[in-house]
Amino acid sequence: MERRLVRVAQLTGKGGILGISRSTLLRMIARGEFPAPMKIGFIIAWDITDVNNWIDQHKIEL
Template identity: 50%
Template sequence: MIDKILRRAAVEEMTGLSRSTLYRMMDRGEFPRPARIGQRAVGWRQSSVNTWLSQCASAEECRA
């Protein structure tokens, strides 16, 4: 199965996290880093986001 690449808006919708929270969590190593998909574009592997979500009872708990 091909791992779908998600853009930031889709990741925000899936997780319920804002842009600033996503990047803050990435800086702290608490959220997966995106893959570069173009010169000025990044995207997250859907499997990475799903794994992160499965490790949390809810995205609210993971915002700490």
């Protein structure tokens, strides 16, 4: 099964999955409040399953 990956631009901004700014996302990662991304070469991304699980756990209304 292939993983579906999402990048910072897909998570942040008004049209993003989370609807938060890039700096807020990076701050949350640094504080351990959001899952750390995977690094694949120069690409930084998250498994969509991890993001969806985080959203479910934090009851974010999108």
